[in-house]
Amino acid sequence: MLSGAPMIDIWIEKYRPKSLDEISGQAEIVEKLKAFVRAREIPHLIFAGPAGTGKTSAALALAAELFGEDWKMSFLELNASNERGIDVIREQVKDFARIRPSNSLGFKIIFMDEADQLTSEAQAALRRTMEMYSETTRFIFSCNYSSQIIPPIQSRTVVLRFRPLSKEDVVKRLKYIAEQEKVDLSDDSAEAIYEASEGDMRKALNIFQAVASSGNTSPSRIFEMVGKTSRKEYEKLLRISLEGLFEDARNELDRMLIQQGMSGIDIIRGLHSAVRSSQIEPRKKAEVIMALGEAEFRIVEGGSDNIQLDALIARLSYIGGRLS
Ligand SMILES: Nc1ncnc2c1ncn2[C@@H]1O[C@H](COP(=O)(O)OP(=O)(O)OP(=O)(O)O)[C@@H](O)[C@H]1O
Ligand SMILES: [Mg+2]
Known part of the structure; x- marks a missing residue:
């Protein structure tokens, strides 16, 4: 028997949705795609949105549901940023489009990933190709911003x-x-992964797999791994600053700045969202927000992170009434 490293499943691929029903969120889009499947017809489409939200997955699932088992014969995936120029792309489109669709629907799908990477000239050239083969092909353009696609x-x-x-x-x-993987995941940890992922499912699964394989899925391990400070840490920093525990607050800040490599602006933003959702009395809250606004402005204008954050903590001590 051949020996070798054990196969490691990459979760983002292992758990890529295989059907439209398996796609999380995006409810309106899934409904529309299902209606296309029922009608056995699709228009040209643009899938616009941030990374890791299901654009490629939705295109694959749509093709599978439309064309059935042999869907790969009717689906061509091209990456606008990988291929060597628009002429190569147009050749590939032509080669694929020339062959009659092998399915009963009479068309094939060309999925153009990262379409917003194409220059407007390249897009214009592609549009002419698109027109030429519009009877037998449908395009799905994937991009972050639809505004980058020519009118x-x-x-x-x-x-x-x-x-x-x-x-x-x-x-x-x-x-x-x-x-499925028989891995422990507490509610707090799941929320920590969500927080770090910012709604990007690819990022969420990658973080989860990384901490799971390290054998420690605690929230602190998660934040350590992604180098991100959790809401609880900001709440703590805010609380001890308001309580006038200057040295403790300073130590906490150093940890964030040095160990986690955060910038002064990152910390101010984190404090801002912590204070917005905190229960402190409205007048104090307003004063804290004004102090944060001022510190942010000064840093952006070139003030040093170190001095401005020190000054900010000092201000918060006054606001907290612990210094007078
Ligand atoms: N809506 C979703 N439901 C379930 N899983 C998802 C979803 N979106 C992303 N994923 C997971 O993340 C992986 C990557 O998603 P996908 O390739 O569809 O993202 P994308 O939107 O095309 O991102 P990009 O803009 O980077 O191309 C999938 O294989 C799947 O594991
Ligand atoms: Mg994609």
């Missing part, structure tokens, strides 16, 4: 906007995978 293409397509996934959707998917 003549936009006007011939239906734009579907993918959104960052909600906390509920990410946590649910993580719990499902935890169950």
Whole structure:
């Protein structure tokens, strides 16, 4: 028997949705795609939205549901940023489009990933190719911003906007995978992964797999891994600053700045969102927000992180009434 390293499943591929029903969130889009499947016809489409929200997955699932088992014969995936120029892309499109569709629907799908990487000239050239083969091909353009797609293409397509996934959707998917993989995942950890992922499911699954394989899925391990400070840490920094515990607050800040490599602006933003959702009395809250605004402005204008953050903590001590 041949020996070798054990195969490691990459979760983002292992748990790529295989059907439209398996796609988390994006409910309106999934409904529309299902309607296309029922009608056995699709328009040209633009899938616009942030990374890791299901654009490629939705295109693959759509093709599988439309064309059935042999869907790969009717689906061509091209990456606008990888290929060597628009002429190569047009040749590939032509070669693929020339062959009659082998399915009963009479068309094939060309999925153009990162379409917003194409220059407007390249897009214009592509549009002419698109027109030439419009009877037997449908294009799906994937991009982050549909505004980067030239108007003549936009006007011939239906734009579907993918959104960052909600906390509920990410946590649910993580719990499902935890169950399948028999890995412990507490509610706090699932939420920590969501927070770090910012609604990007690819990022969420990658973080989860990394901490799971390290054998420690605690929230602190998660934040350590992604170098991110959790809401609880900001709440603590805010609280001890308001309590006038200057040295403690300074130590906490150094930890964030040095060990976690955060910038002064990162910390001010984190404090801002912590104070916005905190229960402190309205007058103090307003004063804290004014102090944060001032510190942010000074740093942006070139003030040093170190001095401005020190000054900020000193200000918070006054606001907290611990210094007078
Ligand atoms: N809506 C979703 N439901 C379930 N899993 C998802 C979803 N979105 C992303 N994923 C997971 O993340 C992986 C990457 O997603 P996908 O390739 O569809 O993202 P994308 O939107 O095309 O991102 P990019 O803009 O980077 O191309 C998938 O294989 C899947 O594991
Ligand atoms: Mg993609």
